[in-house]
Every structure is written in structure tokens, then in C-alpha cells.
Amino acid sequence: MSTAQVIPPRSGAAFDLKRGQYLTVIDPEGRQVSDLLVFNADDLDEVISSGRTLDYASRVYLTTGDPLYSNRSNVMLTIVEDMVGRHDFLLTPCSKDTFRIIYGDTDPHRGCFGNLLAALEPWGIAADRIPTAFNCFMNVPIDGATGAFTVEPPLSRPGDHIRFRAEMDLVIALTACSALQSNGGSFKPIHYRIEEADDA
Amino acid sequence: MSTAQVIPPRSGAAFDLKRGQYLTVIDPEGRQVSDLLVFNADDLDEVISSGRTLDYASRVYLTTGDPLYSNRSNVMLTIVEDMVGRHDFLLTPCSKDTFRIIYGDTDPHRGCFGNLLAALEPWGIAADRIPTAFNCFMNVPIDGATGAFTVEPPLSRPGDHIRFRAEMDLVIALTACSALQSNGGSFKPIHYRIEEADDA
Numbered sequence: 001m002s003t004a005q006v007i008p009p010r011s012g013a014a015f016d017l018k019r020g021q022y023l024t025v026i027d028p029e030g031r032q033v034s035d036l037l038v039f040n041a042d043d044l045d046e047v048i049s050s051g052r053t054l055d056y057a058s059r060v061y062l063t064t065g066d067p068l069y070s071n072r073s074n075v076m077l078t079i080v081e082d083m084v085g086r087h088d089f090l091l092t093p094c095s096k097d098t099f100r101i102i103y104g105d106t107d108p109h110r111g112c113f114g115n116l117l118a119a120l121e122p123w124g125i126a127a128d129r130i131p132t133a134f135n136c137f138m139n140v141p142i143d144g145a146t147g148a149f150t151v152e153p154p155l156s157r158p159g160d161h162i163r164f165r166a167e168m169d170l171v172i173a174l175t176a177c178s179a180l181q182s183n184g185g186s187f188k189p190i191h192y193r194i195e196e197a198d199d200a
Numbered sequence: 201m202s203t204a205q206v207i208p209p210r211s212g213a214a215f216d217l218k219r220g221q222y223l224t225v226i227d228p229e230g231r232q233v234s235d236l237l238v239f240n241a242d243d244l245d246e247v248i249s250s251g252r253t254l255d256y257a258s259r260v261y262l263t264t265g266d267p268l269y270s271n272r273s274n275v276m277l278t279i280v281e282d283m284v285g286r287h288d289f290l291l292t293p294c295s296k297d298t299f300r301i302i303y304g305d306t307d308p309h310r311g312c313f314g315n316l317l318a319a320l321e322p323w324g325i326a327a328d329r330i331p332t333a334f335n336c337f338m339n340v341p342i343d344g345a346t347g348a349f350t351v352e353p354p355l356s357r358p359g360d361h362i363r364f365r366a367e368m369d370l371v372i373a374l375t376a377c378s379a380l381q382s383n384g385g386s387f388k389p390i391h392y393r394i395e396e397a398d399d400a
Contacts (some may be wrong), residue, residue, distance in 0.1 A: 050251065051292030056301050060290070061347030071328055072270030073297035088261070090290070097273035099289035101256050128271055132251035132332075144344035147261030 012115030090140035164174030212315030288338035353384030
């Protein structure tokens with residue numbers, strides 16, 4: 001098994017993931033969110049799409065077996081293992097704007113949005129091209145009657161993971177999320193591992 | 201009061217809406233969805249954002265008083281009047297892919313996605329720049345426990361409307377939705393009206 005890579009608290013990373021490879025996102029300490037972005041490595045205008053994926057799933061909570069679609073309705077990743085069963089695919093990465101508008105911060109952190117943008121800089125991806133992320137372990141219960149939702153601590157326990165298979169050559173960006181409310185009140189690292197089909 | 205413009209069944213339109221003007225989207229026959237897209241007229245890379253808007257609202261169902269934010273967290277439109285109270289902001293415009301994947305059509309209609317793209321052609325907006333739309337009158341109840349949702353007939357009655365105020369100079373695209381399930385099983389027109397502040 002390959003060594004896990006470490007994303008320190010409130011930071012991000014980006015890397016290539018080849019078709020057929022597996023990506024495992026691990027919450028080493030528990031109750032820590034990781035925002036996941038996905039781009040087609042051969043055409044960066046093709047990106048992960050919350051709106052298409054939820055439409056085709058007829059469900060807002062995704063788990064094992066569910067495909068993640070692009071804005072062109074191609075499958076980019078499939079969830080092949082999920083130890084937690086609660087993730088969010090409604091909300092944008094936390095950002096300076098999140099901290100200003102929701103938390104009232106006067107000197108806001110750049111958040112997952114800024115960390116994703118910085119990590120993707122080598123690929124030349126602009127801020128306006130950052131879509132709604134698949135937010136691993138983010139726990140957003142919804143009141144079906146009113147549509148109101150809250151951001152609760154993740155259900156992930158130490159060492160829990162979610163595993164994806166790449167269905168095309170991809171560029172992935174991943175964070176250890178920077179929003180207090182999303183992470184049960186503290187900032188923790190995220191680990192990830194890339195494996196070949198034979199290792200998985 | 202200005203004359204209402206007509207969008208025929210399964211078609212779309214696009215137009216300028218100046219800051220301070222009001223846009224009223226009317227369902228003349230009832231139970232008909234209208235997908236709404238919003239672009240900053242001065243910089244078309246700034247677009248309506250479901251992920252930002254829902255995050256700041258802490259609600260998936262929006263109504264009177266709610267602002268619609270851009271991908272840069274600026275308010276583009278404010279809902280100033282809403283006779284229906286149930287709209288969708290989770291799902292992408294219906295498209296050839298929707299009809300292929302969900303309905304199994306072998307010769308699929310271009311859907312709202314194709315109609316929006318065609319209407320926006322004079323502004324040079326590419327297919328990859330079409331985000332999740334604000335789907336006026338679309339009725340998508342969610343089971344809070346499982347996250348499963350269904351697409352039900354709209355709650356709109358003949359003549360019901362929703363009214364927006366433009367908070368910046370905008371390009372708007374609007375459809376009479378092309379998906380049978382979203383519209384209670386038949387395709388109907390949508391009317392819209394643009395008014396100055398003094399007329400509203």
C-alpha cells in the first residue's frame with residue numbers, strides 16, 4: 001500500500017489522477033471535511049457538476065456506487081467505497097466571502113476556495129472556473145419540509161475514508177477544510193492515497 | 201404596465217436587464233417551469249451560483265427577500281415577490297443528456313440547456329459556461345432523512361408569477377422548460393415582463 005500524502009490543516013493540494021487509478025481520501029483524526037474538485041486533464045473546461053450529478057442520482061446524499069458527472073454529463077469519478085455515508089454536494093468551497101458573509105470576519109482566511117485556487121495555479125485554472133465541490137465528510141442535514149439546512153460536525157471517525165475510481169484522466173484538487181462550523185470547531189489534516197487498480 | 205413577452209413551449213429567450221429594473225416571470229397556464237440564467241452584462245464570467253446562494257441562505261428553497269448571488273458572491277437579483285413559494289436551485293437545465301440518461305430517449309430534444317445556449321449565442325456564451333439555473337416554479341421535494349428527491353408538478357396556478365429586481369446590469373436567459381416530468385406532463389408557454397422601478 002502506498003504511503004498516504006498529508007494535507008495540513010486549512011490547506012490544499014492538487015495532483016494528476018490517471019484513468020483507472022484509485023483515490024482514497026482519509027480523515028485521520030475524524031470530523032474533518034475535505035473539498036474535492038475534479039477537472040478533465042485533457043480539457044480543463046470539463047469540470048465536476050453538482051447539478052448534473054444530483055439530477056441523475058435523484059438524491060442529494062451520494063455514496064458507494066454513485067458516479068460523479070461533469071458539466072458535459074461524462075462520468076469523472078465513481079465512489080467505490082464509503083465508510084461514512086454523509087457528504088455534501090450543495091455548497092461552494094468556503095472562501096473569504098463565506099467568512100465575511102456568514103461568520104462576519106473582518107480579516108477573513110482565504111478558505112478552501114483560495115487553497116484550491118492556489119493548488120491549481122500550475123494548471124492555470126482561474127477563480128471563475130471553481131465550481132461547487134464534492135465536500136467529503138461534510139454533514140449538511142436538510143429539513144425536507146422547509147428546505148432549511150444546518151452545517152453539523154462530520155460523522156467521520158478517526159481513520160474513516162471514501163475511495164473513488166477515476167473514469168478518465170483527471171486533475172484533482174483537495175483540501176483540509178478551513179471553516180470551523182464544517183469541522184466540529186477545530187482544524188485538522190486530511191490524508192490521501194493514490195493507488196493503481198492492482199493495489200486497491 | 202408593459203406588455204408581456206411570450207416564450208413558446210419548449211423554447212427560450214435572452215435579453216438585457218438593467219440595474220434597478222424588475223423582471224416578472226409569469227406562468228400563464230399553471231404547472232410550467234422556467235429556467236433562469238443570470239450573467240453580469242459587463243463581465244460574462246460572473247454568473248449565478250447555486251452553491252454560493254444556498255450557502256448564504258442556509259435554505260434550498262428560496263422566496264421573497266432572498267438574494268441570488270454570483271460565483272463572486274455579489275448579489276445579482278433579489279426576489280421581491282413570489283406567489284408560488286416553491287422553486288428549484290439544485291438541478292441543471294434539462295438537456296439532451298437528461299433525456300438520454302433519465303428518460304432513455306434515443307433522439308433527445310435539446311432541452312432547456314440547448315435553448316439557453318441558442319438564446320445566449322449573440323453574447324458568445326459557450327456551453328461549458330452554463331451553470332445550474334434558478335428553476336422558477338420547479339417543484340423538487342426532498343426527503344430529509346435519505347436525501348432522495350422527486351420532480352413533482354409545479355405548485356403554480358394560472359397567472360402566478362415571481363418577480364426579481366436586478367442589482368447590477370445583467371444578461372438574462374429564460375426558458376419554457378422542455379422536460380415532461382417537470383411540467384406535470386405537458387409543455388406550456390412562459391410569459392415575462394420587464395419594468396422600470398416606477399412601473400413596478
